Amino acid sequence: MRPEVTPKIDVRGVSKTFHTRGGPVPVLDDLSFSLADGEFVAIVGPSGCGKSTLLSVLAGFERADAGEVRVDGEPVREPRREAIFIFQQPSLFPWLDLAANVTFGLDGEPAEARRRLVAHYIALMGLEGFEHAFPRQLSGGMQQRAELARALIVKPAILYLDEPFGALDALTRLRMRTELSRILADERHTVLLVTHDVEEALQLADRVLVLTPRPARIQHVIEVKLPRPRTLSNPELVAMKAALLRELGVTP
Amino acid sequence: MSLASVRWLTALAPVVLLLGVWHAAVVLSGSLIFPTPVQVAAGLVDLARQGLLLKHVVASLFRVTVGYLLAVALSVPIGMLMGWFAGAHALLNPLVQGLRPISPIAWIPLAILWFGVGDLSPIFLIFLSSFFPMVVGTAAGVMTIDGKYLRAARNFGFSGLRLFRSVVLPAALPQIVTGMRIGLGVAWLVVVAAEMIAVSSGLGYLIIDSRNAGNRYDLVVAGMLVIGVVGFGLDTLMRRLERLDEVRWRYET
Secondary structure, eight states, X not given: OOOOOOOSEEEEEEEEEEEETTEEEEEEEEEEEEEOTTOEEEEXXXXXXXXXXXXXXXXXXXXXXXXXXXXXXXXXXXXXXXXXXXOSSOOOOTTSOHHXXXXXXXXXXXXXXXXXXXXXXXHHTTOTTOTTOOGGGSOHHHHHXXXXXXXXXXXXXXXXXXXXXXXXXXXXXXXXXXXXXHHHHHSOOEEEEEOSOHHHHHXXXXXXXXXXXXXXXXXXXXXXXXXXXXXXXXXXXXXXXXXXXXXXXXXX | OOHHHHHHHHHHHHHHHHHHHHHHHHHHHTOSSSOOHHHHHHHHHHHHHTTHHHHHHHHHHHHHHHHHHHHHHHHHHHHHHXXXXXXXXXXXXXXXXXXXXXXXXXXXXXHHHHHOSSSHHHHHHHHHHHHHHHHHHHHHHHHTOOHXXXXXXXHTTOOHHHHIIIIIHHHHXXXXXXXXXXXXXXXXXXXXXXXXXXXXXXXXXXHHHHHXXXXXXXXXXXXXXXXHHHHHHHHHHHHHHHTSHHHHGGGOO
8 A cells, every 4th residue: 555645735623613703603614625635625615604703714814713725834824925815806016017026936036037927928928018017907818927927926835716717808818728728737746726717616626615605615526537638618517517517506 | 279279279368368367457446555467577588597587496396306205115015005905094094084173374483493494494395295195196096996996916826915906006007197196286286385484485485585584565466477377387296197098097097
């Protein structure tokens, strides 16, 4: 038998309750799961089920009431640059131009290396020619690509994506998905994606966790063993989508 | 006609109308003491020829510059501390909010008591008048920073002074600049009042002295016009600042 390897991300018994004026609202209920190094896991669930809170806890922005999150065996206590969080709303710094935004997280690299890196990631995201544009001058899709570039340039081992393409129009969303899978094929990241888009989850992930309505528990796990790149018309994917929607109670 | 010339004409029309009404009112009422626009213009030329105009403008600008820069130097750091640290806010905000509504004019007797007649009194009053709007503006600027920027920066490992310099200051800068513009406007209002009492130079002194020494109302109105023009110039300068790329992002989407 193979010796047990330490998972990249290990979530053990995480619970969290919000205390509101109307009384305590349990959001996460004893959640446990883990991600292997380089694995892409998607989390889907009804809106308001606590998906975003879960991701926030994993990334160290919020504390769990019980349980713990370990990355490489170390408990997570605060956000770190090894695990970059990308949110639905682009958070590019509006006072910096695109190039300065992309290099924001670099720390101590020599000027020559910086130039090379920023050129590489701006090209990777198809943003050449916009180096000196300010975020307000970029479209929503371009801003989200710049946001990805700003994250990828620091070579994070983990990406936490919270509905990253949720604010984009349908066509841009499809294009961004394709680009994300292309980039992830080149660079190895462990990715945890929160989405309400079942198709997005099935197209990108190795595994899909289906959460229950609040308080979130894992209702179902789906392994997606289809080769990449995956087309949405793939009959197996279509069948999985139907099953997943049934699981979520959307279709009978 | 070009768009620019239309704009100029639109802006000038009410001014010309006002000058016309003013002139007619003086002539029709037969007033011997209130000047016509032409007499005011002659008064202005007179002042300029004697070198008094420049002397008074420079005196006023000097006091405003010193008092205002002192206020900027103190109010921006204090405002940032108040905006960032809840404890500093709890400690200082009641004091600031309590002192802020006291008109700088009300401080004049104390200013004279403490600093005597001379440049220091008006400088102190200008400092007071611009300090409060800038403290409040800066604190509000820091407190209303969108959390997503702080979150992103923390994710990249920024904290402490580095977070402050790279995110807090630039994110609050637009509101700091707006506070600075309001502060300068108030400072210019107050310098005139302060100069009417505590000193013997500056535009405020020019006005009160012209009235007291022989009812020269042509010079009184000339002084008022100069105050308006200089104030307008100062505000235009500050508006330029608001158009910098570091600042204007806040006002455009």
